Amino acid sequence: MAPTFVEIGGDSLLGRIQAGPVLEVSTPDGVRVVLRLPAGSSVDLASLMTAFLGSRG
Numbered sequence: 001m002a003p004t005f006v007e008i009g010g011d012s013l014l015g016r017i018q019a020g021p022v023l024e025v026s027t028p029d030g031v032r033v034v035l036r037l038p039a040g041s042s043v044d045l046a047s048l049m050t051a052f053l054g055s056r057g
Contacts, residue, residue, distance in 0.1 A: 025049060 020039035026032045033052050037043060 025052065027053070 020037040020041055022037070023035045023045060024032065035043075035045075035048070
């Protein structure tokens, strides 16, 4: 299966948001997740990454 890329812009869904932290994680097989968080957001990144990496196996 050829790699695919899907970008979903949050501006149309959420309106303009202030820039905040960006987390990018890639797996050895090339799967990548990028999270762009609004400034001041409180997200449990450890749980998100555990769910992402756990869904791979």
